[in-house]
Amino acid sequence: MKLFDVYPLYNVTPISAKGIEVWDDKGEKYLDFYGGHAVISIGHTHPHYVKRIKDQLDQMAFYSNSVQNPLQEAVAEKLGVLSGCEEYDLFMCNSGAEANENALKMASFHTGKSKVIAFNNGFHGRTSAAVAATDNPSINAPINKQQEVTFLALNDFDAFEKAITSDDYCAVILEAIQGVGGLDEPTTAFYQFIAEKCKENNVVLIADEVQSGYGRSGKFFGFQHHGVQPDIISIAKGMGNGFPVGGVLIHEKFTPSYGLLGTTFGGNHLACAASLAVLEVLENENLIKNAAELGAYFKTKAAEIPEIKKVKGRGLMIGLEFDFEVAELRKKMIVEQHMFTGSAKNKKLLRFLPALNITKADIDLFFDGLKKAL
Template sequence: MKLFDVYPLYDVTPVSAKGIEVWDDKGQKYLDFYGGHAVISIGHTHPHYVAKIKDQLDKMAFYSNSVQNPLQEELAEKLGKLSDCTDYDLFMCNSGAEANENALKMASFHTGKAKVISFKNSFHGRTSAAVAATDNPSINAPINQQQEVTFLPLNDFEAFEKVITSDAYCAVILEAIQGVGGLDEPSTEFYQFIAKKCKENNVVLIADEVQSGYGRSGKFFAFQHHNIQPDIITIAKGMGNGFPVGGVLLHETFKPSYGLLGTTFGGNHLACAACLAVLDVVDNENLIANAASLGSYFKEKAVEIPQIKNVKGRGLMIGLEFDFEVADLRKKLIYDEHIFTGSAKNKKLLRFLPALNITKEHIDLFFEALKTVLK
């Protein structure tokens, strides 16, 4: 048997990592400024994270959701307090796509309707309704296209109001900072307009915080920059620092019933241990404030490089936009300077998604390397 070949791979084989440093099988050290698609929120092999998982593994790795699991309750309480979302309930699952599937399903249950509003350049996952709400026809199979989704431009008030007042929609799903799409954002005025119109038309507002959540934007959730309250919030990536886990935060106006949602592996004991460790580190090391501060520092450094035409994003979810496609630049950074960075649907954008506990010194190293490859 061989692997199903769906990933274009760089010729690098990581074998160990610590913080933002990664070593390959030849002993070469790399700096990780991408965090495996924004997953590594507190750094590779953080000692508290490793200890918490090891301790739990010695006790019990898994049992189903048919028994009491106090770790889930502890996680929900800590997450609510740290995120200032105490008036939500937590449902745990395994990934961002699964979180968005469950969010869309709950919106449909709640309203009795099926159509969804999404936005151009959005990315919400690769499964069923989540991929239907993703603006990428090449990954949307005919079976997924049975879902009815309307894609609108960001920040187009008139187009949004015209569609949402048609009384056909169950949900609006929105990234406060688009990840794969290229770090475009709704304006505060537009996000508040969306929230207002959703409430007026009994449409569920889903904040997709899978990539932008967990402090990455300089607030716990990126929608908090806009002073709105979503009905549902979806989370994953940085939630487990590499352990596969996702979650759905449902406002307390949603009423649960037995069998409404379910999962085999979601919220298992090891997943909870990983998530609790992440919250401990984010809180104890003030990583949200660090993300905000270093995001500002990153933008200051970017201004010094004339080839950079635009800086997009917030906190440590940042993109550098050039007037040329960056594929070769990424290759030079990884092979010549030994630095991992990311790409986007916008082929002229270099994405920067490091662990939230990086330092100014790390950012200085990145920009020195970038200057070298741009010569």
Template sequence: MKLFDVYPLYDVTPVSAKGIEVWDDKGQKYLDFYGGHAVISIGHTHPHYVKRIEDQLEKIAFYSNSVQNPVQEALAEKLGKASGCENYTLFMCNSGAEANENALKMASFHTGKAKVIAFRNSFHGRTSAAVATTDNPKINAPINLQQEVTFLPLNDFDAFEKAISSEGYCAVILEAIQGVGGLDEPTTEFYQFIAEKCKENGVVLIADEVQSGYGRSGKFFAFQHHGIQPDIISIAKGMGNGFPVGGILIHESFQASYGLLGTTFGGNHLACAASLAVLEVLEDENLVDNAAALGLYFRTKAAAVPEIIRVKGRGLMIGLEFDFEVADLRKKLIYDHYMFTGSANNKKLLRFLPALNITKEHIDLFFEALQKALK
């Protein structure tokens, strides 16, 4: 049997990794400045992370959500304190798409309505409702198009007010920093306007923090740069440092009932151990502040490269925009300089999404290679 051929692959076969260093099957070392789509938040095979999972594996790896799980309860308490979101409750699942699927489902239950407002160039996942709110017709099958979604431009106050004032909307879903879309952001004024109008119209505000959460932006959640409080927050990617895990934080004003949401694998013992390890390392190594500081340092380095026309994003969710498409540049960085970077829907944007415990020296190495690759 062959693999279903849906991924364009670089000719690199990683076999081991530590920190931001990755080795392939030929013994070549690479520096990982992409973290597998911002998943590696505390570095590959961090010793505390490995020990946490090993210790849990020796006790119990999995049981369903039909029994008490103290590891899940410990994670909820730790996450509430670390994020400043103690007035939320936690529902765990397995991925970012599933997190957004459950967030949209909760919004529909809560309001009794079905329509959704999303934004142009958004990406919220590939499952049914999540992909319907993703602004990419190529990955929406006819079955997904049964969902009623209105796509609006970012930072257009008039268009947003006109849409949300009409009937039938259950939710607004928004990335504080668009990931796949290319690091565009709502202004603080626009995000606050969205929050205000959602409250006025009884519409649920969903903050998609799947990629921008867990310290990546220089705050625990990227919406915290804007002084608003969403109704539901979706999380995944950096949450488990590579272990498949996701979840939603649901404001305590929402009513739970038995059977409302459910999952077989979500919140299992191993997933919770991995997620606890991430939170512990974020705290012990002060990585949220490190992301903020190194984001500023990255910008100072970028200012010295004349080919860069714009720096986008915050913290270590950041990108470099050029006046040319970057596909060949990415190949040079991989094959000539042994560095992983990322792309976006904006073909002229190079994305930089490393582990949050990188150093200034790592950034210096990246810019040395970048300047060579640009020659």
């Protein structure tokens, strides 16, 4: 048997990593400024993270959600305090797509409706309703296209008001900072307008924080830059630092019932250990503050490079926009400079999504490598 060939791969085989340093099977060292799509939030093989998972593995790796698991309660309590979202309940799952799937399902249960408003260049996952709400026809199969989704331009007040008042919608879903789409953001005025109109029209507001959450933007959640309160918040990526885990924060105004949502693997003992380790490191090492401060430092360094036409994003969720397509530049960064970076739907954008505990010295190394590659 061979692998189903769906990924274009660089000729690099990582076998070990620590912090932002990654070594391949030939002993070559690389610097990871992409974190596997913003997943590595506290650095590769962080000692506290490794110990937490090893200790849990020695005790118990898994049991289903048919028994009590106090670790889930510990995750919910810690997450509520650190994020400032104590008025929400936590449902744990396994990925960002599953988080958004359950968020949309809850919105539909709550309203009794099925149509969704999403935004151009948004990305919410690759499963049923989540991929239908993703603005990429090439990954939407006919079975997904049965979902009714209206796509609108970000920051178009008139189009949004016309849409939400002209039809029956269950949900509006948006990213505070678009990841795959290219680091575009709703303005504060627009996000607040969305929240206001959702409330007026009894539509559920879903904040997709799968990539922008967990401190990456310089606040715990990206929507917190805009002074809004979503009804549902989806989380994943940085939540487990590489362990597959996701979650849905559901406002306490929603009423749960047995069987409403469910999962076999979600919130298992190892996932909880990983999640607790991440939250503890975020708190103990002040990594959200570090993300905000280093994001500002990154932008001052970027301003020194004339080839960079625009810097997009917040904190350590940053895109560098050039006046040329960056595929060759990204290849040079990994092959010649031994640095991992990311691409986007915007082919002129280079994405920078490192662990939140990087240093100014690490950013200096990134820009040294970028200048050489340019």
